[in-house]
Amino acid sequence: xxxxxxxxxxxxxxxxxxxxxxxxxxxxxxxxxxxxxxxxxxxxxxxxxxxxxxxxxxxxxxxxxxxxxxxxxxxxxxxxxxxx
Numbered sequence: 838x839x840x841x842x843x844x845x846x847x848x849x850x851x852x853x854x855x856x857x858x859x860x861x862x863x864x865x866x867x868x869x870x871x872x873x874x875x876x877x878x879x880x881x882x883x884x885x886x887x888x889x890x891x892x893x894x895x896x897x898x899x900x901x902x903x904x905x906x907x908x909x910x911x912x913x914x915x916x917x918x919x920x921x
Contacts, residue, residue, distance in 0.1 A: 858903030859896050866895015 869877070870891025877891065 855900065855903040859900040862899015862902065863892045863896035866890075866898070867892040869895065 874891045877894070878889075881887070881889070881894075
């Protein structure tokens with residue numbers, strides 16, 4: 838029963854983490870929009886992406902960053918200096 842509770846807690850944590858990164862992305866997009874909004878939206882419009890606010894773009898990027906998190910892999914390889 839403990840294992841089931843841990844798995845449910847882990848799933849809930851991942852769900853909440855994605856929501857949190859989406860909210861943080863929306864806030865950051867809103868702040869960046871104050872300074873670079875016209876520039877970024879102009880570049881996106883040249884690619885055909887129109888009708889979005891900066892907070893929406895930030896929320897989308899936050900969501901993508903929350904879902905597709907990078908995993909760090911540490912490889913501990915012992916090599917001699919003479920191999921280089």
